[in-house]
Amino acid sequence: MDTQELNIEALEKNLPQVLRFVDDLLELAGCPVKTQLQIDLAVEEIFVNIADYAYAPGEGSAVIRAEISENPRKAVITFFDRGIPYDPLEKKDPDVTLSAGERPVGGLGIFLTKKSMDEVTYAYKDGQNVLTMIKRW
């Protein structure tokens, strides 16, 4: 298993850099494009959540650890931040049966993360939010 880490300022404008880091590793491991897009989706939602809320109203950094293996074919991506302790998985899933008029704008990010990955877990360890997500293909 190949493990790589990216330490980056948690700012929305750094999203393309975060996605490039993950996508380059997935491509090397021969991950199919469709799976890659599903992983990108989850990575975007979690990174943007950290950028928007973890250190608000200030700023801070995040570490993204990617462990990608070809046998078995699996990606384990972990996000670490030292912001406000927050478990995004506790958030109730949105009601996806509501009509356009009844729908709040937003609130789908974590839900999409859970749907596009095989496993998502959260822990608060050593003063850090640790969110781990796993995808197999």
Add this chain to the structure above:
Amino acid sequence: MLYTQKTKENGKVCFALEGRLDTVTAPDLEKELKEALDSSAAELVLDFTKLDYISSAGLRVLLAAQKIMAKQGTMKVVHVNETIMEIFEVTGFSDILTIE
């Protein structure tokens, strides 16, 4: 990156999107749509032929456009690829939007 090709004719507004509709690109599209969707816009067509990817930030823009067009006309999304269609289905957007 997101490229948008826009046309407007007789109240019909068409946006052909190419690339990724994500946190970084969604605010620009939202701004362009708000500009294009004045009171004379009766029909909005979003062409997704060359759109590879959409995240929740993109879905928010679609929902906002749908809410505008529900008041003054119609909106449809055309040529949606399989990956994006799955996201529409999981989030219930396939019931909210008119997809062709």
